[in-house]
Amino acid sequence: MPGRRAWSWRPGPAVVSLFVGGAAVLVVFYPIFYLIQASLSVGDPQARPPEAYGLANFVDLTRYAQIFWNTILVSVVATVFAILLGFVLGWILSRANVPGREALEPLMALPYYVTPLMGALAWSLIGSPSGGFLNQVWRALGGEGHLIDITTPYGIAWVMALFEGSVAFVMIGAVLKSMDPALEEASQMLGAGRLRTMLKITLPLVLPGVLGAAIFVLAEMLGSFSAALVLGLPNRFYVVTTAMYQLVSQYPPRFPQAAAMGVSLFAVMFAMVWIYRRIVSRGSYVTITGKAFRPRAMDVGRLRWALLAVCLVYLFIAVLLPVLTLLYASLQRLATAFPRLDNFTLANYTTALSLDAVRSALANSLILGVATAGLGVLLMGFLSWLIYRSRLPGAGAIEYVLMFPQAVPRLVFAFGMLWAWLVFPLPIYGTLWLLLIAYLTVFLPLGIRTISGVMLQIDRTLEESAQMCGASWGYRLRTVTMPLLRPGLIAAALLLFIASVRELGASILLMGPKAKVITPAIVESWFSTSTEQTAAMALLQTLAVALALILLFAVAKRATQPAGE
Amino acid sequence: MFPAPNHCPVSRRRFLEAGIALAAWPLLGHPTRVLAQAPAKTTKVLDFTTGADVAKAEQEGEVVYYGHDGEAAIAALLEAFRKDFPKIKTNYVRLQTGALYAKITAERSANRYLVDVLQLSDISPAIDFQKKGGYESYLSPEYASYKPAYLSTPAGAFAWVGVTFAGISYNRSKVKPEQAPKAWKDILNPAFKDGISAKLATSGMQHAQWYMLRKLYGNDFWQEFAKQRPRGFDARAQLFDRLAKGDDRVCALAEYGGYTLFKDKGADIEFVAPPDGLPATPAILGVVNRAPHPEAAKLFMDWAVSNRGQSVYQNTPLLLYGSLRNDAPPMLTGKKLSDFKLLFPSDWADFQASHAAFVKEWNGIMGL
Numbered sequence: 001m002p003g004r005r006a007w008s009w010r011p012g013p014a015v016v017s018l019f020v021g022g023a024a025v026l027v028v029f030y031p032i033f034y035l036i037q038a039s040l041s042v043g044d045p046q047a048r049p050p051e052a053y054g055l056a057n058f059v060d061l062t063r064y065a066q067i068f069w070n071t072i073l074v075s076v077v078a079t080v081f082a083i084l085l086g087f088v089l090g091w092i093l094s095r096a097n098v099p100g101r102e103a104l105e106p107l108m109a110l111p112y113y114v115t116p117l118m119g120a121l122a123w124s125l126i127g128s129p130s131g132g133f134l135n136q137v138w139r140a141l142g143g144e145g146h147l148i149d150i151t152t153p154y155g156i157a158w159v160m161a162l163f164e165g166s167v168a169f170v171m172i173g174a175v176l177k178s179m180d181p182a183l184e185e186a187s188q189m190l191g192a193g194r195l196r197t198m199l200k201i202t203l204p205l206v207l208p209g210v211l212g213a214a215i216f217v218l219a220e221m222l223g224s225f226s227a228a229l230v231l232g233l234p235n236r237f238y239v240v241t242t243a244m245y246q247l248v249s250q251y252p253p254r255f256p257q258a259a260a261m262g263v264s265l266f267a268v269m270f271a272m273v274w275i276y277r278r279i280v281s282r283g284s285y286v287t288i289t290g291k292a293f294r295p296r297a298m299d300v301g302r303l304r305w306a307l308l309a310v311c312l313v314y315l316f317i318a319v320l321l322p323v324l325t326l327l328y329a330s331l332q333r334l335a336t337a338f339p340r341l342d343n344f345t346l347a348n349y350t351t352a353l354s355l356d357a358v359r360s361a362l363a364n365s366l367i368l369g370v371a372t373a374g375l376g377v378l379l380m381g382f383l384s385w386l387i388y389r390s391r392l393p394g395a396g397a398i399e400y401v402l403m404f405p406q407a408v409p410r411l412v413f414a415f416g417m418l419w420a421w422l423v424f425p426l427p428i429y430g431t432l433w434l435l436l437i438a439y440l441t442v443f444l445p446l447g448i449r450t451i452s453g454v455m456l457q458i459d460r461t462l463e464e465s466a467q468m469c470g471a472s473w474g475y476r477l478r479t480v481t482m483p484l485l486r487p488g489l490i491a492a493a494l495l496l497f498i499a500s501v502r503e504l505g506a507s508i509l510l511m512g513p514k515a516k517v518i519t520p521a522i523v524e525s526w527f528s529t530s531t532e533q534t535a536a537m538a539l540l541q542t543l544a545v546a547l548a549l550i551l552l553f554a555v556a557k558r559a560t561q562p563a564g565e
Numbered sequence: 566m567f568p569a570p571n572h573c574p575v576s577r578r579r580f581l582e583a584g585i586a587l588a589a590w591p592l593l594g595h596p597t598r599v600l601a602q603a604p605a606k607t608t609k610v611l612d613f614t615t616g617a618d619v620a621k622a623e624q625e626g627e628v629v630y631y632g633h634d635g636e637a638a639i640a641a642l643l644e645a646f647r648k649d650f651p652k653i654k655t656n657y658v659r660l661q662t663g664a665l666y667a668k669i670t671a672e673r674s675a676n677r678y679l680v681d682v683l684q685l686s687d688i689s690p691a692i693d694f695q696k697k698g699g700y701e702s703y704l705s706p707e708y709a710s711y712k713p714a715y716l717s718t719p720a721g722a723f724a725w726v727g728v729t730f731a732g733i734s735y736n737r738s739k740v741k742p743e744q745a746p747k748a749w750k751d752i753l754n755p756a757f758k759d760g761i762s763a764k765l766a767t768s769g770m771q772h773a774q775w776y777m778l779r780k781l782y783g784n785d786f787w788q789e790f791a792k793q794r795p796r797g798f799d800a801r802a803q804l805f806d807r808l809a810k811g812d813d814r815v816c817a818l819a820e821y822g823g824y825t826l827f828k829d830k831g832a833d834i835e836f837v838a839p840p841d842g843l844p845a846t847p848a849i850l851g852v853v854n855r856a857p858h859p860e861a862a863k864l865f866m867d868w869a870v871s872n873r874g875q876s877v878y879q880n881t882p883l884l885l886y887g888s889l890r891n892d893a894p895p896m897l898t899g900k901k902l903s904d905f906k907l908l909f910p911s912d913w914a915d916f917q918a919s920h921a922a923f924v925k926e927w928n929g930i931m932g933l
Contacts, residue, residue: 067933251689509660512658526803530806
């Protein structure tokens with residue numbers, strides 16, 4: 001028997017980690033190599049490989065100082081706003097006994113399911129200084145000029161926070177749910193008020209999750225495209241992504257300058273990851289220990305009605321108002337605030353539904369969403385464990401590398417991927433496989449951040465106890481770590497699904513004639529048809545995604561139900 | 566940069582044809598006159614003539630189109646082709662010309678050949694692509710209905726599959742009648758400051774307007790225009806969408822196709838054709854070499870430049886390109902291209918050479 005055991009070879013954690021971590025690092029570095037190469041190209045901008053190398057493209061970036069400033073301004077404002085919203089809403093729904101909490105929770109994440117383009121279009125219809133519905137009504141009531149202007153930097157940041165920052169709620173909410181309420185209850189029993197408990201107990205304990213979310217959201221904002229495109233262009237307001245889009249869309253495409261812009265954001269991302277790791281390595285944020293607990297809400301008394309109102313107002317502003325605005329606009333020939341019978345039409349829907357390409361693109365997007373979520377959660381769950389639990393040498397360095405895709409706007413990353421996978425000997429260029437690889441690569445930071453936020457809260461001694469009892473590392477991973485990680489894994493899977501379906505930057509360039517996805521088609525519609533037609537397409541996309549999500553939520557609910565219930 | 570086409574070696578027939586064409590040069594007076602160089606075998610199919618082997622094209626079963634027009638516009642174009650040839654599937658990639666050109670050049674430099682026909686909205690990348698040997702040399706029999714000026718030089722690389730042109734447009738409820746623009750210089754009226762739009766430097770049409778009006782009114786014209794703080798957009802639909810809603814008062818690059826589209830929707834807008842003329846630019850269509858479906862590509866090319874395809878280009882509201890065929894019928898609006906005074910560059914080499922200067926100046930004007 002001992003002889004047989006010696007021959008039944010099972011790969012140890014080091015081997016598996018080396019293989020998976022190494023593969024992930026390669027997938028990230030492979031396109032980045034091409035990007036850095038392009039950023040250093042100083043010869044013919046179209047020549048591949050470059051004819052000459054130099055730093056001229058980076059020196060040239062000083063010309064775009066205003067654009068960098070614009071980017072930082074809207075990104076920081078939007079991040080602060082998104083994190084505040086995410087934490088407050090996450091706390092309300094995780095820790096307070098708000099009426100209808102169960103029903104509200106899935107609704108609060110809805111803005112993330114609305115594509116940023118759709119949100120930007122809706123708010124453009126609502127708040128453009130001249131044609132915006134709200135301003136039309138304002139003037140009809142005797143007002144002068146405009147009541148709001150959504151095309152200002154703060155207007156853009158508002159829209160970005162609502163639709164791209166809503167991921168903060170999901171990420172912070174997952175962390176709050178994994179926290180033992182006994183700690184807060186102890187604080188209150190010792191005489192601290194609710195606010196003091198939230199600031200002194202809850203906030204410090206969820207700090208890794210909040211910081212992770214803040215870093216992720218800021219990076220997301222730095223790479224944000226749709227809101228700045230729809231709302232910034234009318235005001236001659238460019239951010240790095242919209243400027244890069246123009247640079248690569250012009251003839252001849254100025255890839256080297258665009259790549260230099262993208263590469264320059266690496267430094268920002270490195271600094272943020274470094275700060276994050278410094279903070280989480282200083283303290284203990286463990287809230288899940290061997291002691292059993294059951295998440296429960298605190299009684300906040302009559303305050304619960306005010307908190308409910310906060311949630312409902314948020315839902316109105318971030319979901320109901322934009323969707324109704326787009327629905328109203330999509331039913332008109334020429335959208336105006338004041339209805340006219342002869343202006344109503346269903347033509348925008350019949351046109352959208354008649355396009356074969358739109359139908360196949362929608363199906364492809366849903367397939368890719370499910371595949372990215374399924375494979376992504378396994379891959380990213382393992383990578384999170386590798387980074388934070390394995391204690392293998394170089395695990396910290398892997399995190400830095402895997403955060404790269406977040407530092408580069410996806411449009412630029414897509415150019416790296418385009419060049420990289422074009423020359424790769426496997427024939428996946430122009431197929432859905434390439435899009436799947438692209439999504440798994442660019443969403444590594446999203447999945448890892450979401451899962452690691454929860455992982456940091458799990459006491460390492462739980463795994464060590466299992467090890468002491470003789471459990472192998474694979475068995476420990478499967479029976480201890482994974483079940484405890486379940487909320488984080490499910491949140492990550494849902495986020496990955498949504499992020500894939502609404503992905504734009506990477507898809508624009510990597511789509512092939514037979515591998516199209518839906519969001520670029522909607523942007524394209526905005527360019528080439530009309531707001532009304534685009535609104536119809538965006539609503540159809542949302543409807544399809546909503547149906548898919550209902551299914552996924554049902555599956556997730558079954559997965560999170562404790563056995564026996 | 567591109568590998569040389571390897572499936573069309575110089576045959577004895579081609580060599581003789583070239584010799585005959587060379588000998589006939591002084592007699593014909595038009596070195597690019599295509600009648601003398603038509604394909605050896607042509608077939609009448611539906612109501613046009615093709616040099617493609619239709620049976621082979623149907624056997625290939627597919628044509629892949631890379632284009633710059635909108636999704637719905639391309640879908641309408643390809644759907645019309647598929648109706649005529651139901652055995653040939655259509656697929657496409659849509660990107661703006663700059664990004665599209667970048668994609669196709671990147672693909673070809675990696676020896677990936679996915680596309681059969683390429684349509685660009687700007688002649689500069691088309692000439693560049695021709696210089697790099699990207700086009701298949703194919704003389705459509707339908708070129709007989711086109712003036713040589715509307716084909717590549719030498720003929721065979723690409724053709725002008727349609728023309729778009731631009732005047733000025735304004736929102737009638739936002740611009741007082743006495744302020745309504747009538748000539749190009751009126752777009753400099755300070756009353757329109759912060760309320761005027763044009764396209765971004767990604768646009769071939771914008772390059773044409775910049776070039777032609779600079780020729781007419783001098784180099785300072787556009788610097789004066791910069792003082793208006795114009796807003797720049799990528800596509801004509803966006804310009805008219807905003808104009809129709811009153812977000813902009815005047816559109817300085819109002820393409821006729823965009824105007825008719827929104828006028829039909831009931832927008833309170835007006836189109837002005839300045840007496841000095843309307844800058845115009847062609848859409849360029851060509852068969853790409855090493856096409857995966859070469860016969861289907863040729864068939865598509867013939868169809869597109871024939872009256873059959875041209876009626877789709879002219880009459881689909883989202884396309885609305887004027888046809889340059891000698892026998893072109895009027896457009897959807899009842900007007901023919903000849904009803905407008907169009908302004909084309911007289912020296913295409915100079916036009917192409919001006920592209921870098923245009924991009925630099927225009928980016929500055931648009932605040933980029």
